[in-house]
Each structure stands twice: as C-alpha cells, then as structure tokens.
Amino acid sequence: MRKRITQSIAILALIIASFQLPAVEYLDGIVAVVEDDIILESELAEEVAGVASKLKANNVQMPPDHILYKQVLERLIIGKLQSQLAEKAGVKVTDEMLESSMSGIARQNGMDLASFKQEIQEQGMSYATFKESVRKEIVINQLRNHEIGSRVKVSEQEIDHYMETEISSADRRVKYFLGHILISVPEGASATTIQTEEAEALSVVKQLREGADFKQMAISVSDGTNALQGGELGWRTLSQLPTLFVDVVKTMSKGDIADPVRSPGGVHILKLIDSTGVVSYMVTETQVRHILIKTNELINDEDAQKRLLAISGRIADGDDFAALAKANSDDTGPALNGGELGWVTPGLLVPPFEKAMSELEINEISEPVQTQFGWHIIQVLGRRTKDNKEQQERNQVRDEIRKRKIEEETELWLRRLRDEAYVDIRLEALNE
Incomplete structure (x- = not known):
C-alpha cells in the first residue's frame, strides 16, 4: 500500500511543480466527486502548495505527503459541500459587501486598500484569487449563521448562571x-x-x-x-x-x-x-439630544437642512431646544422627552451621528448631519467616564456563550454534512 501511496502522491507532486513551470501541460484529472461537483487534481495541488508554503514560512515540519494531501482534500470537500448548500439557500455576497470586507482587512494590516493590493501582489499572490477566497469565506460565514447562528439563543438566566457559577471576574480577565x-x-x-x-x-x-x-x-x-x-x-x-x-x-x-x-x-x-x-472596562458616555427631520416625497434633503438651520437659529436666539424638539422632531419617542437620547456608550449610535456627536463641545449644537434616518441637529449635554464593568461583562458573556454554542454546533453540523453527503474519492492513495 505504501508503494501505491507514494506513486499517487508523486503524480500530484509533479502537478505542484507545474505551477512553477507554466509551459508544462498535464491532464487535469478528477480527484473526488462531491455531490454534483468535482475536485480536480489542479485544485488539490494548488491548495496543497499553499498550505505547504504557509507551513514552511512558520518553520513547521511537513507531515508525510499522504497525510497532508488527505487533510487538504477533506478541507476542500467540506468547502465544496458548504458552497453547494449556500447556493441552494440563495446566500449571496454583493460587490459592496466584498469591497467593505477587503477594506477592513487592509485596515487591520495598517494599510489602505491600494497598498494592501500591492502588498499581496509583491508576495507573489494573485489579488483576484485572494479576493475570491474572502468572498467564499463570507458566503460560508453567512451560511453558518443561517444554518446555526439563527437557532442559537442566549437567555438572561444563562448569563446570570454563567457569571455566578462558571468563571470568576478575575478568570475572565x-x-x-x-x-x-x-x-x-x-x-x-x-x-x-x-x-x-x-x-x-x-x-x-x-x-x-x-x-x-x-x-x-x-x-x-x-x-x-x-x-x-x-x-x-x-x-x-x-x-x-x-x-x-x-x-x-x-x-x-x-x-x-x-x-x-x-x-x-x-x-x-x-x-x-x-x-x-487584563481587560479595562472604562468607557466615556455622552448625554445627547437631537432633532430629526425625515425626508420624503414632500421634503427633500435641501428642505430638511433649511428647516434644521432655522431651528438652530431660534435656539441661538434663546428658544428652548426641548420645546422645539417636541414640536418639530420626527423621532417621536425621544421628541416627547425633548429630543433626549440619554447617556449613550460608544458604538450604540450610527457612525455619522456618533462622529458628529464626538466632535461637539458641551452644549454646542451641530450643523445638520445626515444619516440613513434623515437629517439631525445634535446637542451634547454632558460627558462622563464610567466603569461599565457589569454591563460590559454581561455583553461579553452573552457573546461568548453564543460563540461557544455556535462553535460546538458547527463541529457537529460539519461532521453531519460530511457524513450524509455523496463523496467519491478517486485518488486511490487517499481512499485507504
């Protein structure tokens, strides 16, 4: 059996070599049939080459060829099955979502998108290939959220029990x-x-x-x-x-x-x-109020801004902000309370609103600010630094219980997906 394994793997090793020699041509055979899709020798070889390169870069000793190929093939099979399921479920990634993700990855690496693209290319990678891998990852994450995440719930009682019995405050740090x-x-x-x-x-x-x-x-x-x-x-x-x-x-x-x-x-x-x-829980809270004018078929962006500027002028002349909010704001809930949103923590409000709010001095009123809800004028009434430990811990525990449940469910889901699928491995050495 060892001889057959060596011969079969040797064939794929030649294919990997061909990625370095574009002039070499070979017959691209089928390594595995996965439901109604296939995995080609070239796909397996390219993936193995990528994994081998990463292992080498991390100074990790390469495993025996037949083990490496088997591990990589299983990963490709699982990927194919998830992609097929995502297609059936209608999971799609828009160009805007993909570009936003690419920009986020670039920022995490301390670069803008153009610099990141150049860095990818300088490392000998195809930017288009990298982008496609990100797209597939987004699709799979959305699929898992659809199949698993939507079923996972965390109750307040679970959070209470968890914080009381499982992990101390010191342990969570x-x-x-x-x-x-x-x-x-x-x-x-x-x-x-x-x-x-x-x-x-x-x-x-x-x-x-x-x-x-x-x-x-x-x-x-x-x-x-x-x-x-x-x-x-x-x-x-x-x-x-x-x-x-x-x-x-x-x-x-x-x-x-x-x-x-x-x-x-x-x-x-x-x-x-x-x-x-050690985790810090100190946050800066902002006490804020606003007046919102929504746009519609009768009120366009220019009209909304003009109304808000007129209201700002009245406030500057001494009129009461709260009274004007009650009379004019389209955010009906806060309007009844004079436009007040209370004390808010970072990340609670939409980015354009939060950005404008963070730039204001106490009691200062903003210029009209546009968000997806309409146009606002904003006034900051106060700021305070607060130890938000208890709420942050509850939020953290909620997220972590959810992640734990999703992780446990994902392992079982993937194994079930693999066990129930039709998979025919054609490469003899990997089928033993």
Missing part, C-alpha cells in the same frame, strides 16, 4: 493561547472503535509529553478544523472555550499537555501555549 488536537469518533461507533481512538489519544499525549512537536502532531493526526494551522485555537478567554475545556484549562500551566478530554465528537488533546491579559 485572563486569555489563553491553546493548541488543540481532535481524534474524532464517528456517531454510533462501537465500543471497540471508541477504545481504539482513546488509545490513540493516550499515545499522542505520551509522545507530546516526551517532546514531540505539537504543531506537527496536529497536522499529522488531528481531525479538528484547525489541524492545518498546527491545531492553534488562538487567544481566548475561558468563556470563549467549549464548556468541557474550561475546568481543564484553569488547572494548566504554560507548556502543559492535558489528559485526553472525551466529548460526543471524539477525544480532545489540549496544550497551553501561553496566557496573559
């Missing part, structure tokens, strides 16, 4: 950098199969504790979605981890390899790579 290996166990597996997988997990733990490289081991044996990233889960608080990991991680020291942790999906092996961090 700490962030952990974890490595993760999953030895999967199929649903409905026999006792013999379960024992075999658990024995494999114990063997992996033993090798790791004896000095085996964790990243290399994850790439070679892990069935987790982060296998090709060396099993790294990144920086997370305890509340961002799956529930069954929490008690284990709290007892670990840097560099520790935990005993295997059993779950319905398989056996998990954890390494604590690092830990750090």
Whole structure:
C-alpha cells in the first residue's frame, strides 16, 4: 500500500511543480466527486502548495505527503459541500459587501486598500484569487449563521448562571493561547472503535509529553478544523472555550499537555501555549439630544437642512431646544422627552451621528448631519467616564456563550454534512 501511496502522491507532486513551470501541460484529472461537483487534481495541488508554503514560512515540519494531501482534500470537500448548500439557500455576497470586507482587512494590516493590493501582489499572490477566497469565506460565514447562528439563543438566566457559577471576574480577565488536537469518533461507533481512538489519544499525549512537536502532531493526526494551522485555537478567554475545556484549562500551566478530554465528537488533546491579559472596562458616555427631520416625497434633503438651520437659529436666539424638539422632531419617542437620547456608550449610535456627536463641545449644537434616518441637529449635554464593568461583562458573556454554542454546533453540523453527503474519492492513495 505504501508503494501505491507514494506513486499517487508523486503524480500530484509533479502537478505542484507545474505551477512553477507554466509551459508544462498535464491532464487535469478528477480527484473526488462531491455531490454534483468535482475536485480536480489542479485544485488539490494548488491548495496543497499553499498550505505547504504557509507551513514552511512558520518553520513547521511537513507531515508525510499522504497525510497532508488527505487533510487538504477533506478541507476542500467540506468547502465544496458548504458552497453547494449556500447556493441552494440563495446566500449571496454583493460587490459592496466584498469591497467593505477587503477594506477592513487592509485596515487591520495598517494599510489602505491600494497598498494592501500591492502588498499581496509583491508576495507573489494573485489579488483576484485572494479576493475570491474572502468572498467564499463570507458566503460560508453567512451560511453558518443561517444554518446555526439563527437557532442559537442566549437567555438572561444563562448569563446570570454563567457569571455566578462558571468563571470568576478575575478568570475572565485572563486569555489563553491553546493548541488543540481532535481524534474524532464517528456517531454510533462501537465500543471497540471508541477504545481504539482513546488509545490513540493516550499515545499522542505520551509522545507530546516526551517532546514531540505539537504543531506537527496536529497536522499529522488531528481531525479538528484547525489541524492545518498546527491545531492553534488562538487567544481566548475561558468563556470563549467549549464548556468541557474550561475546568481543564484553569488547572494548566504554560507548556502543559492535558489528559485526553472525551466529548460526543471524539477525544480532545489540549496544550497551553501561553496566557496573559487584563481587560479595562472604562468607557466615556455622552448625554445627547437631537432633532430629526425625515425626508420624503414632500421634503427633500435641501428642505430638511433649511428647516434644521432655522431651528438652530431660534435656539441661538434663546428658544428652548426641548420645546422645539417636541414640536418639530420626527423621532417621536425621544421628541416627547425633548429630543433626549440619554447617556449613550460608544458604538450604540450610527457612525455619522456618533462622529458628529464626538466632535461637539458641551452644549454646542451641530450643523445638520445626515444619516440613513434623515437629517439631525445634535446637542451634547454632558460627558462622563464610567466603569461599565457589569454591563460590559454581561455583553461579553452573552457573546461568548453564543460563540461557544455556535462553535460546538458547527463541529457537529460539519461532521453531519460530511457524513450524509455523496463523496467519491478517486485518488486511490487517499481512499485507504
């Protein structure tokens, strides 16, 4: 069997080489049939080349060829299945959404979009290919939100219970950098199969504790979605981890390899790579009020601005802002309270409104400001710095419980999606 594997992988290795030699031509065969779609040798080879390049850049030892190709092929299969499901569900990404995401990625890297595009090209990557990969990622994220996120709810009682019983305030300030290996166990597996997988997990733990490289081991044996990233889960608080990991991680020291942790999906092996961090909860709140004029078939943008400028003039002449808000504002709820929105925290209001508000001095009235709701004049009545710890913690816990639930559901959903799909792997070496 080893000889057949070597021969089959050698064929794909030649294909990878052909990406460096454009003049070489080869017959692009089918590696796998995935429902009503296919994966070509060239797709697999290109993906393997990309993964191999990243591993090399991170100084991670390459796993045996047949393991690398199998891991990459499984990732391509899962990607195809999700793309097919997204198409059936009508999930689409507009050009505006894609451009906004690309600009966001550029900002995260400290560049504008033009500089980021140039940087991508200078690294030998096709910007169009990178952009397409981002589009696919957005589609898959939207699909997962549609299939999983919409079903996941977090109640106030869950938040209360979580904060009271699971993680202390001090614990929530700490962030952990974890490595993760999953030895999967199929649903409905026999006792013999379960024992075999658990024995494999114990063997992996033993090798790791004896000095085996964790990243290399994850790439070679892990069935987790982060296998090709060396099993790294990144920086997370305890509340961002799956529930069954929490008690284990709290007892670990840097560099520790935990005993295997059993779950319905398989056996998990954890390494604590690092830990750090203290979170600040101080925020600046703004007390603000406004008057809104909405545009419609009778009132255009120019008319709305003129009305607001006239109102501003009356306020400057001594008329009461609150009385004018009650008489003129189209934001009917706050208008009854003199246009007041109360004390607001950063991020609560739409960006154009918040930007204008942040630039005002106390009691100053803005020029007319346009948002998607219409035209506003804004007055800041006060600012204060507040320890928003309790509310921030509740918001954080809500988000983290939701993320945890989504992560746990996603693992099961992907496994079910794969198990129920028609997949025919044509490359013999990867089908054994």
